[in-house]
Amino acid sequence: MFAIEADNLHRTYRTSSGWIRRSRRTITAVDGVSFQVPPGELFGLLGPNGAGKTTTIKILNTLLLPTGGTARIHGLDVTRHTAEVRRRIGYVFGGDRGLYDRLSALDNLRYFAELYEVDPRVQRRRIEELLELVGLTGRQKERVEGYSRGMKQRLHIARGLLHDPDVIFLDEPTLGVDPVAARDLRAMIAELVRNGRTVLLTTHYMFEAEELCDRIGVITSGRMRALGTPGELKRHAQDRVVVEAEVYGVDEEQLDALRAERGVRGVTVDQRGMLQVIVVQCDIDGDAEPERFRSFVRQSLAHLKLGRVEVREPTLEDAYVGIVTGQEAAAPETTAVLS
Structure with missing residues (x-):
């Protein structure tokens, strides 16, 4: 059984423009995307801005409904088994969204642990382990508004791991992070895979994809254009x-x-x-x-x-x-x- 499956995914939406004479048109964001990720693999999804990467991830995360095709997480259909899928996945989208700046890192994790319905008997131990994993031990009582971008990204990863998910989606986790912090984040991501997690990563940094990913899919205009290992993709340019x-x-x-x-x-x-x-x-x-x-x-x-x-x-x-x-x-x- 695959950890992640996308089978001929489609997603369209309607948009309109104009004031007096409004014109409507249909935009295709995802146009027949298919791929499978086995358990324990780090899969990279690459493509230019507007290619359909984030839409594909949101469908797999149950945040968007596909207009065609199917998607499954460990065999569970994302549209028919939404609650079960959400228990199996973690989504790290980074940036300044998704955290409460006026709360400490510790209070953020306590709050999200309650939302994830983490057993109260294991919450404290789980939070301590995650703070150690992401290197925030000793800084956990500081307000998040005083954190650097790299520290916030680490806290995002800790938040995404609170409920011990099998599959983790990382949407450009090192974007805008300084080189030292980005290196630490890449090491952390590699450690997640070594511990048996399945990771789907999006990034615009090719060296990062080559260093981390077992396989890479390249998506443009909503379609999967190439799929293979970094070495296989480089053979496009071998001659x-x-x-x-x-x-x-x-x-x-x-x-x-x-x-x-x-x-x-x-x-x-x-x-x-x-x-x-x-x-x-x-x-x-x-x-x-x-x-x-x-x-x-x-x-x-x-x-x-x-x-x-x-x-x-x-x-x-x-x-x-x-x-x-x-x-x-x-x-x-x-x-x-x-x-």
């Missing part, structure tokens, strides 16, 4: 190299000229203040190809203020960008791609 160039003032016409070159698979731009980092993914055929592409990029941008230009191996992020921008025509045989 190419990446040329990375730092430049100032490149325009769309110059980028189109790069895209038109034979062998160029895709071109993206990362804006870092005034600096632009151009990433050119290139198909390779022969040992001389990488240097040819580097020379081509350097010459194409020579009239601009140009910084470093280097060739590197593709990363999971490069493969991910290729998937979500539609640059991938096919997937390796070991990776299941759904459309």
